[in-house]
Amino acid sequence: MSDADKGPARGRPRTMNAEQVLDVAMTAYWQSDPADVSVNAICQMAGISKPSLYRAFGSEDGLSRAALDRYAERVLSEMFVILHGGQGLRQTLDALVDFALDDPRMETGCLFYKMRSGKHRLGPDTRARVDEIEAAAQAAYATFLQSARDAGDWPGELSVEAGAKYLGEQIALAITQRASGEDPARIREMLTLALSVFTRP
Amino acid sequence: MSDADKGPARGRPRTMNAEQVLDVAMTAYWQSDPADVSVNAICQMAGISKPSLYRAFGSEDGLSRAALDRYAERVLSEMFVILHGGQGLRQTLDALVDFALDDPRMETGCLFYKMRSGKHRLGPDTRARVDEIEAAAQAAYATFLQSARDAGDWPGELSVEAGAKYLGEQIALAITQRASGEDPARIREMLTLALSVFTRP
DNA sequence: TCATTTATGTACTATCCGGTATTTTATATC
DNA sequence: GATATAAAATACCGGATAGTACATAAATGA
Secondary structure, eight states, rough: EEEESSSSSSSOOOOOOOHHHHHHHHHHHHHGGGOOOHHHHHHHTTTHHHHHHHHHHHHHHHHHHHHHHHHHIIHHHHHHHTTTTTTOOOHHHHHHHHHHHHGGGGOOOHHHHHHHTGGGGGGGHHHHHHHHHHHHHHHHHHHHHHHHHHTOOOOOSSSSHHHHHHHHHHHHHHHHHHHOOHHHHHHHHHHHHHHHGGSSO | OOSSSSSSSSSSOOOOHHHHHHHHHHHHHHOOOOOOOOOOHHHHHHTOOHHHHHHSSSSHHHHHHHHHHIIIIIIHHHHHHHTTTOOOOOHHHHHHHHHHOOOOGGGOHHHHHHOOOOGGGGGGGHHHHHEEEEEEEHHHHHHHHHHHHHTTTTOOOOOHHHHHHHHHHHHHHHHHHHHHTTOOOHHHHHHHHHGGSSSSO
16 A cells, blocks of 8 residues: 555644545636635635645645546546447437436536636646647547547548547536526537538538 | 707816726726736826716726627627628628638737636626627627528528527637737637537538 | 815724734643 | 554635725815
8 A cells, every 4th residue: 555545653643634635626616616715705614724635735726637537537537438439320329419418527618628728827737738638539539530530430521630629628518608608409409410520421 | 059069158178088987997807807907007197186086987897897898889880791791601601711810910819708718707798798789780790690591501400590609609719819919820710620510411 | 265076095893814922721740 | 551643524725706984185165
């Protein structure tokens, strides 16, 4: 076992559970908006004091960066699983649509998209992580589309990179609209229309 | 002439030009983001004191509402002119694309879209105005698409309302991406792809 | 000249923010 | 029990925010 999980031998034993605090922060950032959640509010919600939080995470930037890390490994990873699942074009697109429109966790939006749209308000570390995830997502979309093209499923004249960007943005748009309370049936209609460019001759 | 433009007969003459202050506010909100521009900053940029601003506009909500009004009549009106121009489907779509991607004023984004995406941070009056404009835009898109359908230019099976929403959101997406520094050629590629659903059998 | 009226800017309030200095508390070691 | 260590919370700091009380300046009318 690592030595990070065994407390120090001496001194007052810590009562703060950093994992639980991170859960609180991630959820709060996610349900409302990173720019609208203060460290004070997170401390209050987690039942800890501000210095405890700062000792664990260093700064607000450190906290939001850690919350985004957690979100990536807990939630976004599922999207990457879908993309790398090796299913066909239509099946994968359907799975993406389901994830965006039916997964109850996306009901209040996507933390990554919220951070990306307010990127200028983030600290440098969190912003850098947003850029990393953005690049990874773009690469995953491109790999998926490339394999679809290799399989002859997607004969369009569009470049794989442009298609990847387009696909990612349409998914983001749908999730954001869903979070803003738009009619789900209408969103599905629009997303299906947008993605029809991949499945039409 | 109205009596709003002649100053009061007595008392110290006003030196503040509310129109110019409104220009400053609109530009500042537009160039950066409504949530990132304080009334203090606007006063400083306009060279006036805070009480002067509050006497003229009542509150921050009043100011941002007035700035949005001005934006609607100075900028958004041009989009409505395009939509009601009575040109054919492809010509109008091309004009919309040009407006979104080539008009230099859209280079830093659209104030309306910025306010809409941060609606929860606005005061009640400004928020209500955002909703009004949203409805008017939706109606204008729908009218345009209905006339295209009547002319037989757009035989798709999609409802006019869904198409209107889709069209509006794709334009908004393109403008927002342009403001975020995305490669213009790539944006044009994506927007053209998105709108191809209107001009394809 | 002097009162009235209205706009002006200075200076202030109360509140929130991110971040921290300081004290107190709870443990292990001696 | 005494001491060292580390985590805890209280209470604070400086700065920014939206909004305002108040004194003053500049005009008109008498």
